[in-house]
Amino acid sequence: AQSVAQPEDQVNVAEGNPLTVKCTYSVSGNPYLFWYVQYPNRGLQFLLKYITGDNLVKGSYGFEAEFNKSQTSFHLKKPSALVSDSALYFCAVRDGGDDKIIFGKGTRLHILP
């Protein structure tokens, strides 16, 4: 069965510093990976996806993620954090032959001014 792990409940980063939010996954087939962000009392907003191709994926708001097949990881990164990046971030995976998407439990990102 597919699963997603986000090992950190919270990540604190100073504004202007690079940030990384970690995600590892487990699937039986080809993985399709996503990152979403959730602001208070809102739904999830799509940031980026990996389907196939280049291992470095660029997305919205300056975020990027690196797909590493050998480590089964898909970490979210940004070179320079903004206070407005503070939110709840979810990694999600879809197994190639499946319709459902499995979400991690989320990582709360705090950007300190």
Place this chain on the structure above:
Amino acid sequence: DAGVTQSPTHLIKTRGQQVTLRCSPKSGHDTVSWYQQALGQGPQFIFQYYEEEERQRGNFPDRFSGHQFPNYSSELNVNALLLGDSALYLCASSTQGYQPQHFGDGTRLSIL
């Protein structure tokens, strides 16, 4: 271009009651998925509808049922409500294939 809209935004029910939540997908989308997000947790997949049929179901009891209409809008019905059903219910729409899902802002359901 309207995104995914859900109604109502908030709902309070008591144990044993029944509830219906509604979702209108983003224009051009034909697939609707429903998720339950408990406090402090990630969304959990309930089921997905395409061509008015349930395509796949997560690990939820039969008390959770749904429907998709010809205009692609969808309803989630929950019978015999339990305290544990209190959560944010999210609707997401997409097209077929490996496209990202677009989420509504959810319905906050509280069971007293």
